[in-house]
Amino acid sequence: MKTVFEFTKGMTREESIYCPGCTHGIAHRLIMEVLDEMDLLGETIGISPVGCSILAHRYMSVDMCEAAHGRAPAIATGIKRVHPDCTLFTYQGDGDLASIGTGEIIHAAHRGEKFTTFFVNNAIYGMTGGQMAPTTLVGQKTTTTQEGRSELLCGKPLRMAEMIATIEGAVFVERVSLDSPSSIFKAKKVFRKAIEIQQKKLGFGFIEILSTCPTNWGLSPIDSMEWLRTHMIPYFPLGNFRKPGDREMACGQEMGAK
Amino acid sequence: MNEKVLMKGNEAFAEAAIRYDCKYYFGYPITPQNEIPEYMSRELSKADGVFVQAESELAAVNMAYGASAAGGRVMISSSSPGFALMQEGMSFLCSVEAPCVIINVSRGGPGIGTILPGQADYYQATRGGGNGDYHLIVLAPASIQESITLIGKAFELSDQYRNPVLILVDGMIGQMMEPVILPDYHSGKQIDKPWALTGTKGIRPPNTIKSVYLKAEELEAWNWHLLEKYRKIIDCEVSYETRNLEDAEIVFVAYGTTSRIIREAMEILEADHIRSGLIRPISLWPYPYQSFDEMSSSTKAVLVVELSQGQMIDDVKIGVNGRFPVSYVGRFGGTVISPEEVASEAKRILGVV
Numbered sequence: 180m181k182t183v184f185e186f187t188k189g190m191t192r193e194e195s196i197y198c199p200g201c202t203h204g205i206a207h208r209l210i211m212e213v214l215d216e217m218d219l220l221g222e223t224i225g226i227s228p229v230g231c232s233i234l235a236h237r238y239m240s241v242d243m244c245e246a247a248h249g250r251a252p253a254i255a256t257g258i259k260r261v262h263p264d265c266t267l268f269t270y271q272g273d274g275d276l277a278s279i280g281t282g283e284i285i286h287a288a289h290r291g292e293k294f295t296t297f298f299v300n301n302a303i304y305g306m307t308g309g310q311m312a313p314t315t316l317v318g319q320k321t322t323t324t325q326e327g328r329s330e331l332l333c334g335k336p337l338r339m340a341e342m343i344a345t346i347e348g349a350v351f352v353e354r355v356s357l358d359s360p361s362s363i364f365k366a367k368k369v370f371r372k373a374i375e376i377q378q379k380k381l382g383f384g385f386i387e388i389l390s391t392c393p394t395n396w397g398l399s400p401i402d403s404m405e406w407l408r409t410h411m412i413p414y415f416p417l418g419n420f421r422k423p424g425d426r427e428m429a430c431g432q433e434m435g436a437k
Numbered sequence: 438m439n440e441k442v443l444m445k446g447n448e449a450f451a452e453a454a455i456r457y458d459c460k461y462y463f464g465y466p467i468t469p470q471n472e473i474p475e476y477m478s479r480e481l482s483k484a485d486g487v488f489v490q491a492e493s494e495l496a497a498v499n500m501a502y503g504a505s506a507a508g509g510r511v512m513i514s515s516s517s518p519g520f521a522l523m524q525e526g527m528s529f530l531c532s533v534e535a536p537c538v539i540i541n542v543s544r545g546g547p548g549i550g551t552i553l554p555g556q557a558d559y560y561q562a563t564r565g566g567g568n569g570d571y572h573l574i575v576l577a578p579a580s581i582q583e584s585i586t587l588i589g590k591a592f593e594l595s596d597q598y599r600n601p602v603l604i605l606v607d608g609m610i611g612q613m614m615e616p617v618i619l620p621d622y623h624s625g626k627q628i629d630k631p632w633a634l635t636g637t638k639g640i641r642p643p644n645t646i647k648s649v650y651l652k653a654e655e656l657e658a659w660n661w662h663l664l665e666k667y668r669k670i671i672d673c674e675v676s677y678e679t680r681n682l683e684d685a686e687i688v689f690v691a692y693g694t695t696s697r698i699i700r701e702a703m704e705i706l707e708a709d710h711i712r713s714g715l716i717r718p719i720s721l722w723p724y725p726y727q728s729f730d731e732m733s734s735s736t737k738a739v740l741v742v743e744l745s746q747g748q749m750i751d752d753v754k755i756g757v758n759g760r761f762p763v764s765y766v767g768r769f770g771g772t773v774i775s776p777e778e779v780a781s782e783a784k785r786i787l788g789v790v
């Protein structure tokens with residue numbers, strides 16, 4: 180009989196603590212599938228953040244460590260110095276990366292660190308119970324913006340992919356979404372591309388993943404997907420913001436080896 | 438044996454670290470320790486190591502954690518305000534048992550304070566500025582030569598106990614020059630680190646380095662593990678030096694730079710036929726409480742001398758345990774107490790005019 184679906188080697192059999200409809204699980208699985216397909220699981224080191232995905236190392240079957248809130252890019256910088264040839268990623272939420280850890284992410288990009296950051300933007304602080312994130316949309320209700328986020332008091336949400344793309348050391352920057360099967364397939368291709376670029380040691384890679392948080396948004400999983408499409412994508416446009424040219428890709432290996 | 442060379446403290450610390458096989462250094466500029474990152478930026482790559490100038494001390498300590506988690510031998514350094522910023526990392530390094538050597542070339546505070554020497558980071562070093570029950574091993578050298586020796590020891594202890602080790606010196610020792618004998622290259626003892634993140638290579642289950650324990654019982658069990666380690670360190674790693682305790686009328690207690698000032702004060706008192714002694718803690722944590730049991734019945738008073746408002750005096754009182762009156766004299770904010778000031782305070786306490 181032909182196998183049409185298999186458990187990914189990169190994921191453990193541990194039951195996850197994620198809420199129903201949460202997209203962290205999809206993001207985990209896509210990363211692990213890509214690493215498995217590229218035969219990189221044994222060479223990979225990952226860093227889990229402070230946030231709902233703090234236990235990512237329980238689900239991902241690769242060497243991993245935890246980071247203090249927001250510090251994963253600095254930790255990755257240290258790891259990459261010891262193992263320059265490993266495949267290395269940080270996995271971070273929007274509170275972790277776009278608020279408390281802005282310094283670390285900006286400077287990892289600035290140095291052109293040769294690792295990949297998977298940035299899960301669910302427009303809210305999930306783990307602590309639904310407070311405003313820097314990515315919370317204007318008018319969006321959270322437990323610390325109960326009348327909706329006010330532009331006057333809090334400004335407009337940060338567009339991290341666009342910001343990171345202004346930094347020379349960030350060679351690959353793209354925003355994807357997990358709102359439908361087709362966007363999930365697209366996202367997986369982008370993940371693979373990012374890991375290929377890391378292998379060529381061209382510079383820093385950053386993927387922003389638009390995600391849902393049904394529990395803290397107060398919506399059903401299906402309505403959450405719709406809300407992501409109708410509210411998040413218009414403000415956080417999908418697409419590539421920066422990628423190496425064909426020539427750089429071709430000579431990447433040589434440059435990286437220097 | 439290597440020849441004697443004249444070296445500035447900070448440069449000698451960096452060179453010693455290289456010779457004890459430190460391969461990774463992460464730093465952010467702050468006076469009075471800038472010569473350490475500068476020296477490392479120039480010399481570490483020649484020894485196959487890597488220097489990174491971090492964007493902040495917060496980043497530096499986390500880079501150190503990453504390199505340590507990956508199995509590397511790591512050192513970081515800073516001075517008081519920068520070390521304050523590293524406290525989140527100190528708690529984290531202890532929590533995950535990541536080896537690391539840290540040098541705090543301390544200066545006067547609080548706040549930005551001054552670039553001049555101070556010893557006002559004692560509480561922060563020995564009580565901890567980070568959250569939770571944790572301890573750094575803290576070593577306090579009094580000369581550049583002793584700093585070199587203790588840096589070597591720090592790397593060993595750090596690997597052996599899987600715990601960060603802090604070298605607490607002040608700007609005086611960092612900035613002065615002294616003749617020193619350096620160790621040979623490759624003097625560092627190495628041990629296997631099977632727990633390190635290297636990638637599984639498909640031949641072992643994944644290694645995980647974690648700090649979070651969602652169940653109270655699990656976290657308590659982890660705390661017990663740490664406590665047992667701390668108790669072992671207390672049993673095995675106390676170090677101190679004493680002088681003239683047998684017949685001292687007054688016993689000084691001081692560490693680092695201040696202990697050198699005391700030696701001159703002791704000579705002044707000796708000329709006046711006053712017998713004085715010294716207890717010099719070398720390990721500030723674990724603290725040499727037992728050294729106070731060596732004091733004799735001829736002693737009338739204990740005088741703690743610090744370049745702070747009086748922080749170590751708390752530990753001295755614990756060690757003395759009510760057996761002798763304990764008092765303090767010190768200068769702070771970047772000023773340094775003179776041997777004459779110390780001697781006259783000793784005379785005042787003893788009622789000798």
Ligand SMILES: Cc1ncc(C[n+]2csc(CCOP(=O)(O)OP(=O)(O)O)c2C)c(N)n1
Pocket residue numbers: 229230231232248271272273274275276299301303304305306307312
């Ligand atoms: C220094 C520090 N500050 C605050 C917290 C509390 N905290 C835990 S998770 C979190 C926010 C997580 O939100 P996000 O990064 O968006 O990830 P999500 O949970 O939504 O996946 C905060 C503020 C902490 N653990 N440490």
